[in-house]
Amino acid sequence: MPVTTIAGRDIHVDDEGFLTVYAEWDDDLAKQLAANIGIDLTDAHWKAIRFLREDYRAQGETPTIRRVSTVGGIPTKDLFTLFPNKPGKKMAYVAGLPKPHGCV
């Protein structure tokens, strides 16, 4: 498992760069992860990220776009605006979680 340096810290990631250790993530890291993919975090982004973190802790898997929308209460359209083109994967990356595995 590769170790990379993000925000001056050693962080465990998978081959693609998604974080693999839940506890290595914090708000500062999220800002850097977002910056890595050209996103400047606003309150609306944080709302989604907080939901992802909580939901992963409770369910043991990364929520899909649909789940963030229906359970997390953030409209699908907004997710595509906040995390353009690939919202599911981008949210997961910034939230320090694996890619979502669900189909829908």
Place this chain on the structure above:
Amino acid sequence: MTTQTAPSIVPDFGDGKPTGRKLAIICSKGNLDMAYPGLVLANAALGEGVETHLFFTFWGFDMITKSRMHDLKFTMLGNTATHMPQGLGGLPGMTAMATHMMRKQIAEIGVPEVPEFLDQIVASGGHLWACRMSADMMHLSEDDLYEAVEGIINASDFIEKTEGAQLLFI
């Protein structure tokens, strides 16, 4: 930036290098089970940033017809993959029961019903088109169709709109 000593491994989300990838899905079936493959794939493609168009034709028209889209059915008849005797499928009430069971199974894994799935596809930027010939055959107009259908178009229009697209016929 930070005091990174080694370059970070950052996932490649394909930003800044638009692929121009497009997906066209022709939905020609009106059975509950055959409605889902197109919807699931459209949803997945949109989540990957792929421009996606769905064209509803023939029996697939049921997926976007207001009076029918909430009531698609699944039948065991002619479907050997249920591994049940074919005669059973023809008994009264079997289609209703099979439909009920399939709906339940789909709901249990958090997948929406057809109308709500279309809502999600549209919210994700998907384009829905209705087939002109089917509309004419069934005497249906835009008023009879799900609101987010962008138009009733003919086959040539669809081919034109999806130039360069990868195409799925379901």
